[in-house]
Amino acid sequence: MSDFLLELASEEIPARMQAAAAEQLRTRLIDGLKAAGLAHGEVTADATPRRLWLIAHDVAAASAASSEERKGPSASAPEQAIAGFLRSTGLTRDQLEERETPKGVVLFAHIKTEGRSAAAILAELVPMIVRDFAWPKSMRCGAASASTASPRWVRPLTGIVALLDGEVVPCAMHGVSSGRMTRGHRIHAPEPIAIDSAGTYAAQLLATKVIVSSAERRTLIADRADVAAAAKGLTIIPDAGLVAENAGLTEWPVPLLGAFDPAFRAVPREVIQLTMRTNQKYFACADAAGALAPNFVCVANLDASDGGVAIVKGNERVLSARLSDAKFFWDQDVATIKAGGLEAFLPKLQDIVFHEKLGTVADKVERVAKLARWLVESGAVPGDADLAEQAAKLCKADLVSATVGEFPEVQGIAGAYLARDAGLDPQVADAIRDHYKPVGQGDDVPTAPVSVAVALADKLDTIVAFFAIGELPTGSRDPFAIRRAALGCCAIILKSGLRLSLRTALMLQSHSVRATRLQLETRAGGQHRTFAQAVALTHQPPPSHPRRKHEAVDWAASERIILFLGERIAVQQREEGVRSDLIDAVIKPSSGDELFHYRVEDDLVRLLARVRALQSVLATEDGTNLLAGVKRAANILRIEEGKDAATFAPETDPALFTESAETALAAALDSAVPAIAAAVAREDFTAAMAALAGLRPAVDAFFDGVIVNAPEQAVRLNRLGLLARLRAAAMSVADFSRIEG
Incomplete structure (x- = not known):
């Protein structure tokens, strides 16, 4: 049994691609060895910014010899059929066995395959792995790049180390031949080094200041960043994704503590953190009270002779420039609200198209505000209807702010800060911040009444609006994130235990969407009609039984949306052991005309209570x-x-x-x-x-x-x-x- 080492060296591999590439390398080698019949033990793969590598332990010396019996055509079959069988087996006619069967005399082939050495198998397998490797983005390089048929790699392939039991496995790809030479740290050890074997690989590179294990680099970054911050009485704001990204950017990570002008903290902390994280890959720090500290931790890729002083100074200058830009945008927005309040941004929402068939963002805001108020006035959400309506009307205002224009990720967050600066009720500010939530699994779910009303109204409007124009998610596509909106609705309703008739809410919103579309028709005709006027021209909220054609359509659409939400609940509740077939049994109509004979359960809290009781009894x-x-x-x-x-x-x-x-x-x-x-x-x-x-x-x-x-x-x-x-x-x-x- 021998160990096999494969290292594929290149220029910098993007950090986001490394983990998937390492797993692909491992999987491709395992699949190739299995196909070749070569036994092996555990296979480990990993990456640094400049190399993909794997080690296969306990590789057998050779594949086992094998024999196979393969049934062919009848002995009396046409010569063409027999010739095809012979080609597939590699045998001659006199090597076939004629055997009497219930169907007559049939030809059989006995194929023997001799075992092959591990070195020969690996010499064929490595080029196949490299040739067929799938990168999200790749490039051609060198003289061969003139042809579109030339091989591709994520960055120029610069070296191949292939060692089996310490001996080179000869192979070549991309004009690079295998050997035992690799490179250490770009600065600390730029000279080529010869790897002795798989067993010495990690230690030899460590001696050249390269940590080949990404897990070790992550641990080192997290621990030393904590130590650097603690030296100033600070703590690192946790960010596992940033730890992993820095580990993918460095082979010899050295965390260093820097600082920025405290005056920049007038900018919302989320904007500062976003600037540091996205643009510079810095860790933000917090003081003992949990407030954002005017410090950061950057991760260098070398041990500097001056202890990192020059590196820190350079990073401080770059961050200062970026924070100056952020402060400029923020000061612009603050000046705007000082002059006209957060409402000063609203006219520009009329210039942003939400969807060509659904109007502008301003149109959506009107619909959301109407529904948010109804949710409170109906008693479904306990709270202040005026505040809910005000928050809904302002929830999208920051989309046209300078800050969100530069940092789209802080939409809602920037609006909340601006609302507080404008002196609005804290409940309104919180609702503006939280109305996009939850945006994914594990995200916070709003629970404050005003926030709940606005967040739920926004998501229900999105669902109803796109159902109304037939833009529904498919198995592979959901461009308008309707599933995410549905999951958010379910999470909000169940988290707060809202006793809400979804059917009524959906019918009401269908009515509002129809009013918006009527507005669009009049605009196209060169006329102007307000949302209130459009609402007045459409039928009022639904009676107990639909009477008009469009009411029947709205009613049917509402039933479909409730079933759609039921499917999302089944997804959400699966992890808690709730059976999806029981949700089907409780929510779906049993028979008859689904438009007029209702069995669709539209109260999600009641639905889940019924399902859990049913599951308990069926146990x-x-x-x-x-x-x-x-x-x-x-x-x-x-x-x-x-x-x-x-x-x-x-x-x-x-x-x-x-x-x-x-x-x-x-x-x-x-x-x-x-x-x-x-x-x-x-x-x-x-x-x-x-x-x-x-x-x-x-x-x-x-x-x-x-x-x-x-x-x-x-x-x-x-x-x-x-x-x-x-x-x-x-x-x-x-x-x-x-x-x-």
Whole structure:
């Protein structure tokens, strides 16, 4: 058994590509060795800015010899078919075996493959790995770059180290031949060094001030950055992504503490941190009180002879210039609000197109403000309706600010700071900051009432608006982030336990979207109509039953959106062990016209309570057996209903009962149905499920002792009616046909 080392040296590999490239290198080698039948042990791969490397441990000396029997065509097959089989096996006609089979005489080939040495296999495999390597971005270099067919690599490939048990594995790619020579640190050890073996690789490079392990570099950066900050009584603001990025930029990381003018802290701390992180890869520091300190930690790639003084000074100058720019933009925005308040930015929102079919950002803001106010006034969100409407009208104002124009990542955050500087209510400022949240898994979910109203209204409007124009997400595309908006809605509603009729909210917003589109039509015709005038021309919020064509369309769209949100809840709740089939069973319509016969649960809090109660009951023996019984009843009814137009009476006739099990099931239903209805009405779904599960003994006895399809028509229909009552009782809780098992 031997160890194999492969190093592919190049100019700087972008930090963001290194981890994926190392894993690809490892996977490609493992796949290649498996295909060649060469046994091996653990394979480790990693990267530095100037090299990809891997070590395969315990590589066998050679692949094992093998034999294979391959069935061919009939011995009497046309010569062309036999010739093709011979080509595929590499044998001659006299080397084939003729064997008698039930289908006649068939030709068989016995193919023997001799074992190959590990060195020979690796010499073929390495060029294949390099040739087929997939980089997000790559380039051609050298004389060969004149041809589009020339090989590509992320940066010019400068060296290949390929050693098996300390011996060079000869191969070549990109005009570079393999050997044992590599490079140490660009400054500290620029001379070529000869690697002895895989076992000495890391130590030999460490001696030249190259740490080949990215994990070790990350640990060193984090630890020494903490030490540098602690020397001044500061702490590093945690940023694992920045640690990893700096590890991908350095082979010999040396964290150094620098400072900037405290006057720059007049700029929002998020802008300062963003400038330091994005442009300079600096770590921000906090003082003992948690406030942003006028310091940073940069990561050099060498041990400077002056201890890093010159490096720090240079980085301080660069950061000062960048923060000066940030302060210039911020001062512009502060001057704007001092002159006219945060509202001074709003007219410019009319110049930003949200979507050509949905108007401008100003149009969206009007819709969001109307819905945010309704969410509070309806009682769904406890809070101040005036503040919710004000925050919604201002939530997008900072999009046209100079600060967000330069630093788009601080949208919402900049608006919150400006709102406070303008003297607005802190609840308004917080809502402006938080209305984009949550933007992803693990992000904070707004809980303050005004923030909840604005964040929820913004996301619901996005969903309704794009559903209205048919721009729906597909399996591979979601350009308008509708799934993210839906996940955000679900998270907000469930986090705050909002008792909200989504159907009503969605219908209301469909009405607002239709008003905006009416405005767009009048603008196209050279006329002007305000949002309020457009609203007045459309139908008012939906009645209990749709009467007009566009109302029916809105109603149907609302049902589709609720189902879409249900799918997102299934995704969200999967990690908590909630079964998605149970969400389907509770939320989706069971049958009939989905537009007018509603079974869609539009209260997400109630939906989840029902699902959890159902899951709890189905985990019991009674629940499992009842599920089987209800499904059996539903299947029988579906078959019988398809045979003729006979209907089953809602009330069965006890006089037609001929079996005690019929009487017992009818009595059990007489007792359980009112109990289930009462429990559902008071939203005690655990009690409702328990009452339903209590039917199990009577259901089992019925199917054990009763023939449903009795010869007498009246008895048969009566028994089917009894099963219809059972199905209806179950359907009042969930659609059992959608439950797996």
